[in-house]
Amino acid sequence: MRPQQVIDGDFTYWLGDMYALLGEKETALRWLRRTDEISNHNYPWFERDKNWNNLRSDSEYQRILADFQRHWERYREEFGDG
Template identity: 35%
Template sequence: MPPPNRRNMSSGSGSGSSTSGRLEALAQQDPIDFEIEFYERLLKALPDFVEVLQVQSENYRIRNRQQDGLAVDLRLAELRPRDPRIHYNLACRYALLRQTEQALRTLRRALELGYRDFQYLEQDRDWDHLRRDPRFRQLIREFRSQG
């Protein structure tokens, strides 16, 4: 028996051109944009998929979609309330959004939960506009002294 005609298996009218057109468009798409679109669809079906949420958060940061990223980071903090890295990333998101009070409050929470990568924290560009804020410097001093 001959193999089925692939053209007849495509969704749509059977011409096959719409499928090949979609594939060509995907091949031309930027990888980050492709991931964002793919993960948005996946997260509709699996909204608690932590690993995908983490990648999507970073994708939104790369594309400067900070409000979308904030929604993802808040969801992650809800799913992993004791994870210091997730709270650190949420604090960074607030910093990028210029929500200073919330950024400092969330950074404190990350530090209380055990975040201790002070070398990274002091170089992280997300905090550039807050580096001179005495509250930011005080947080680092306070928790660094706790060892």
């Protein structure tokens, strides 16, 4: 299955989670990027999900998380903390 074929943001995140746990960094990051592309920006959860601990120091992972954070902060500005 290719990331471009999947349109469910939770599913793409879960797949990335699984590959991160398996130590398959590139595949995990590919799915995490896809999660960002289809607008699943649950930054508070992604930031503390322990399944990604082995990638926290990776610059690509940090870049993707920074994108999630920017989206999340924009949502909060527009809609509040709800």
